[in-house]
Amino acid sequence: MAQEKIELVTDSHLAGQKCIFCGRPLQPGEQAVICPRCRSPHHVSCWQEKGGCARPGCPQVAEAVRLPPRPAPETAAVPSSFWQRLSRVQKGLLSASILLVLLLIGFLLSRTFGSPPASSPPRLTLAVPITLWEGKRYETLAAEFKKKHPGVQVDVVAIPNAIYYQKLTIMVGTQEPVDVFALPPSFIQAYVDAKALMPLDERIQELARQGRTDLAELAFHFGxxxxxxxxxxxxxxxxxxxxxxxxxDLAWALLMTIWQATVKDPPPPPGFTIEPATPFMFPFTGQR
Incomplete structure (x- = not known):
């Protein structure tokens, strides 16, 4: 009589039954042999070790237990990739194109996000009315300032008094770079109204704390x-x-350099004035 061999699964009715030979329960997934005579369950290894059925009195002798080969799972044919379908020449052209695109992207990124250019040195502009007796005095003071502040550039715009205010107003109105400049007291209000002047309250207070009352007393208050x-x-x-x-801060330091050199000047010559000779219109306020 042929032997009956089955493979246990999780819901098999044999799962949990004890092997007639070793007494251990059959586990799901294990292979078992059922005696064709008495229907007693055995582990395959127990069946082979015993040489047949282990139930007393059962004459069933073991035969070779061969497990049928499991069919290999069918695998779908893997289609060849796009790269595999290309010829050698096409692969070379595609590789060169990709490399060229990467180089172009790298160049554009370096132009956009590359290292920022080295910052240019600070540059200040000093605008002053020039008179014949002062000559190049302000250029000399600017040179002294640059010795104390290496790397700082100072452009001195010395303008003849007759056209000084026209030129200065154009510079301020068009936002040309001008950091320190001179005004007659009567012009202060127009420049304050135009928000063209920097308040100096804290800097003057610092001078007073340093004991420079001689300079602090010359502060020009408006409002x-x-x-x-x-x-x-x-x-x-x-x-x-x-x-x-x-x-x-550098502009204030430049102003202090000039101020400390001019604060002890004697009074100007009789009749000296820096007011414009003709009525002057402020283009950014409409005042005269």
Whole structure:
């Protein structure tokens, strides 16, 4: 009589039954042999070790237990890739094109996000009315300032007094770079109204704390703030800072260099004035 061999599964009715030979329960997934005579369950290894059925009195002798080969799972044919279908020449052209695109992208990124150019040195502009007796005095003071502040550039715009205010107003109105400049007291209000001047309250207070009361006393007040410092006692000229200065601390240091050199100047010659000779219109305020 042929032997009956089955493979247990999770829901098999044999799962949990004890092997007649070893007494251990059959586990799901194990292979078992059912005696064709008495229907007793055995582990395959127990059946082979016993040489047949282990139930007393059962004459069933073991035969070779061969497990049928499991069919290999069918695998779908893998289609060849796009790269495999290309010829050698096509692969070379495609590789070169990809490399060229990557190089172009790298170049564009380097132009857009590359290292920023080295910052240019600070540059200040000093605008002053020039008189015949002062000559190149302001250029000399600017040179002294640059010795104390290496790397800082100072452009001195010395303008003849007759056209100084026209030129200065154009510079301020068109936002040309101008950091330190001089004004007559009567012009301060127009420049304050145009928000062209930097308040100097804290800087003047610092001078007073340092004991420089001689300089602090020359502060020019307008309204609730200090907007400049007089060039010297009895001089109708006020040094001011532009509110648009990109380097206010350096601009103040330049103003101090000039101020400390001019504060002890004697009074100007009789009849000296820096007021414009003709009525002057402020283009950014409409005032005269």
């Amino acid at each position: 609730d703030h200090v907007y400049g410092v007089r060039r010297a006692p009895n001089w109708p000229m006020v040094f001011v800072l532009s509110s648009r200065s990109r380097h206010p």
